[in-house]
Amino acid sequence: MNLSPLRTRLVVGALFVVALLGALDHTVVATSLATIAGDLGALAHMSWIIVAYTLASTVLLPVMGRLGDAIGPRTVFLASITLFLAASLACGFAWNMTSLVVARVVQGIGAAGIQLMSQTLVAYIAEPRRRAQYMSVIGAAFPVAIVAGPLIGGVITDTWGWPWVFWINLPVGGIALVFAASALPRVARAERRPRIDVPGAIAFATGMTALVLGVTWFGEGAGAPAVAAVVLAAVAFTAFVAIERRATHPLVALEIFRDRRMAAATALSAIIGVGLFAIVAYVPTFIQMAYGVTATVSGFVPIATVFGMLVASLGTGWLVGRTGHYRRYAIAGPLISAAGLATMAFLPTGLPLGVPMAAMAVVGIGTGAFMSLVVAVAQSSVPRESTGAATAAVNLVRQIGSTVATAIVGGIIGSGVAALLGADIASLTPSEIRAASDGVQAAVVDAYATVVSPVFGALAAVYVIGFLIALLLPAGRIDDAHPAPTPSHQTTT
Incomplete structure (x- = not known):
């Protein structure tokens, strides 16, 4: 209709x-x-x-x-x-x-x-x-x-x-x-009737619950329970895949990933969860500590990232709507984000705040170029009866990637800074550090630069992997995939 x-x-x-x-x-x-x-x-x-x-x-x-x-x-x-x-x-x-x-x-x-x-x-x-x-x-x-x-x-x-x-x-x-x-x-x-794969739903819920608990407990320092939770998650997800392969009405139809567009779009969504969402929560703290600014001022850096995402997302959406060509944006986006994160990795501290703002804006522009696009690509790659499943898969892998990577990045930053500074200095608040001696401030700046810079570099590498994945997308227009689902002739008034 x-x-x-x-x-x-x-x-x-x-x-x-x-x-x-x-x-x-x-x-x-x-x-x-x-x-x-x-x-x-x-x-x-x-x-x-x-x-x-x-x-x-x-x-x-x-x-x-x-x-x-x-x-x-x-x-x-x-x-x-x-x-x-x-x-x-x-x-x-x-x-x-x-x-x-x-x-x-x-x-x-x-x-x-x-x-x-x-x-x-x-x-x-x-x-x-x-x-x-x-x-x-x-x-x-x-x-x-x-x-x-x-x-x-x-x-x-x-x-x-x-x-x-x-x-x-x-x-x-x-x-x-x-x-x-x-x-x-x-x-x-x-x-006619909803048919839910109950065994698959139970296995998936068990796996996700155990995974989230595991990464949360790792962050809280609970070693043995965290390991047990991760092992349980691995067992549950293995069972989930086995159940879905045999289910008559699977919760996630694994065959949809045989389509190259669908597989690539799902993987690119995971790249966003790992590459951007894992670090954006820690950028303000890094800016406060490494650049010696207040919490309010440090907020301008993620704002610049978000503004870049918003502009690029709306821009590429409009361009794809006019031309139908989509592959170029999925390929260029990860490379742009990788360049921004690599810049952050090698950026010397002490520069004007506008420099990291510009670098993170570039990360946002690159991510925004394909963030919403991958959902549309996934939906266009599957038949009508799998539209919801395809949309769920793209969102799910992004959320899982973000959850796991955020916990890992947080653990690296927290333990790394504490190891370099010692518990006494590492526990100081940003305002206390700004009031401390020049020697303490210099040590904090060096510690954060030493620990966080490799994280930016590693996440830049994640986006490079995203670029390689995007190359797998077939050429052509987004219209070349499956037709849109057909609404019924009944509408609300």
Whole structure:
């Protein structure tokens, strides 16, 4: 079914608003973690406010993808928004850490559906080359959330109290829900009844839970439990692959990866999770320590990265929408990001802050050039009944790569700096270091440069691998893949 230009814009607008709501929740809450945990008397378990949400949203990604293919993405999308809003209400009323974590798990489940279906629905309303353009608009929700989320979270926490960090979702999400319900077309179901691969879902959930717990415990220094969790994850994922290969209705149809476009797009998504998301959280700390600036000033560096991502994503989406050519951007993007990270690796400290800002902006431009594009490529590479599964796979590998690589990078930086400086100096806050002697400041700068520079270099190498993967993409236009899924003739009014 062909939607009118106005109807299409309304649908894309609705999808962007809801996607922004889900993305903002993660970044807004991050600013309020210490306040929330302190008020609930559980500072030692503060990380679980984030881990519970991330774990639930990751584990449910393939399940949501399968449900979207089975009962229709519109139904799953609207149900996910409703679940997300109900959980947001419960989060604000949490009376202890346990109740908050349970509510965050439910909220993460809703977020998984919002994230996936906002992208899957694009495949039902647009031809392949337009998907890249619309996907870049919806994908802009993530960089906007990175910039705006911490500021919004801080203002709300200081002004209204931390429960409103969650309750603010209700009026905004309520409007978005009505908007989405009225604008989204009804689409045909791939099957009469949803059939979920329960054994596969259990194996995958076990593997992901064990993996997230393992990397979290490694970061907390719990060696033996972390090793046991990682071993369990390996066993569970091995079982998952075996189950999926034999399942009649697999949770993830492994045969979709036989298509070269699909395999390359999924691998490129993992490159983004490892290459960028693993380091962006630590860049402000590095800038504060190595350049001696305040936390506020250091925030300009990730902002420059996000701005580069946003401009490049919208730009390549528009270009692909006009020409259909996509391969050149997937090839150039990783090389551009690799150049930016390599510059950071060899950048001497003490330069004006504009220099690392420019280098990280280049990283953002390179990543943005193919970040949303790979989702459109994956969707265009599979038949209609696998659209949700393909979208889930691309998002899933990015999230897994980010989770694992973030834990590894954090461990390298933390242990490396502590080994070079000693526990006393390594535990100093940025403000305390700025007030310390010149000798202490110089030692801190050298330590961070020594530890972090090789990390930038290693991540540049990851992007070079991404360049090699992109070369596997076939030439031609994005339209040359499978046709778009066909919406039913029933639409909402």
